[in-house]
Amino acid sequence: MTEAERYLAKAKESLASSRADVRARRYNSAANRAYYAAFQAAVAALIQAGIRPENDDWGHRFVMSQFSGKLIRRRKLLPGVVRSILPDLFNHRVKADYGSENVSVRHSRGASERAARLVAEVSAAFGLGAIREARSACGSEQMKTTRAVRAKARELIQEVEQAILREYPDCEFKAIERGPKDYRLIVRSDRADLDDIHRILDGRTADILVDHDIWIVILAESTRQAA
Numbered sequence: 145m146t147e148a149e150r151y152l153a154k155a156k157e158s159l160a161s162s163r164a165d166v167r168a169r170r171y172n173s174a175a176n177r178a179y180y181a182a183f184q185a186a187v188a189a190l191i192q193a194g195i196r197p198e199n200d201d202w203g204h205r206f207v208m209s210q211f212s213g214k215l216i217r218r219r220k221l222l223p224g225v226v227r228s229i230l231p232d233l234f235n236h237r238v239k240a241d242y243g244s245e246n247v248s249v250r251h252s253r254g255a256s257e258r259a260a261r262l263v264a265e266v267s268a269a270f271g272l273g274a275i276r277e278a279r280s281a282c283g284s285e286q287m288k289t290t291r292a293v294r295a296k297a298r299e300l301i302q303e304v305e306q307a308i309l310r311e312y313p314d315c316e317f318k319a320i321e322r323g324p325k326d327y328r329l330i331v332r333s334d335r336a337d338l339d340d341i342h343r344i345l346d347g348r349t350a351d352i353l354v355d356h357d358i359w360i361v362i363l364a365e366s367t368r369q370a371a
Contacts, residue, residue, distance in 0.1 A: 151188035155181045155263050162256045171252035172240035178255035179237035182230050185259075185266040186211040192269075193221065204234060222265050229262045297321075304329060304345060311344050 145153070158181035165174035186207050190196070193215055197206045208230045215221045236255050240247045247255075301319050308315055308331060318330040 146192075148188040148192040151184050151191065152263075152267065155184035155188060155266075158184060159256070159259055159263055162259060166253055166256050169249075171247045171249055174252045175233070175236040175240040175247040175255045178252075178259035179230075179233040181259040182233050182262045183207060185263045186230055189215055189222070189266045189269065193219070208234065221269055226262050226265050229258045233259060294321075301329060307344050308333075308341075 158177045162174045162177035162181055165171070165177060183204070187202055190207065190210055195210050195214060197203065211230060212227050216224060216227050233255050236247055236251055239245065305315075305317050308317075312333045314333060316332040320330065
């Protein structure tokens with residue numbers, strides 16, 4: 145059983161407790177367990193989608209914002225009708241746990257039903273493999289983008305080298321990749337006039353550092369997005 149599946153199993157257990165509490169007229173407890181059923185299902189969905197907090201600190205605000213913002217609004221992996229469930233159930237849980245008044249019968253039953261809807265939607269997404277496929281597709285798109293950016297960077301490096309060689313044919317080059325969008329081009333030449341170098345490169349760089357016979361050309365690939 146995966147970590148996401150374990151959280152989903154906890155969600156179903158909490159949901160069963162909420163339903164049992166409704167039948168036993170323990171309405172505050174039912175509201176509490178309804179929220180945690182939805183919360184645990186949301187955590188399961190986030191894990192399956194590859195979204196985690198730092199140090200695995202599954203805080204309530206993090207889970208609610210990421211579940212609604214990324215899984216529903218941005219990636220559209222779950223229907224919009226479940227967007228308000230977590231915050232609404234959270235408010236009922238706060239009233240049940242900390243308020244002086246009791247959660248009503250109607251709100252208690254409604255909380256249990258809405259938690260069941262959210263758990264069912266997450267379960268269905270897992271069963272269809274939608275979240276797994278979306279995560280894979282997202283990763284695939286990121287890889288394609290990285291490859292495209294690197295290809296653009298290589299083109300830019302060749303373009304810069306050719307421009308320099310036209311004016312300084314004795315130059316030697318060494319390209320250093322510090323990241324997909326961060327390249328340094330080390331240029332060795334006997335001559336180094338900074339104004340002349342800027343004129344030759346004509347906006348193709350983010351910055352140029354000169355130290356005697358060595359130029360460090362910081363390429364502006366980060367400002368040139370892949371097509």
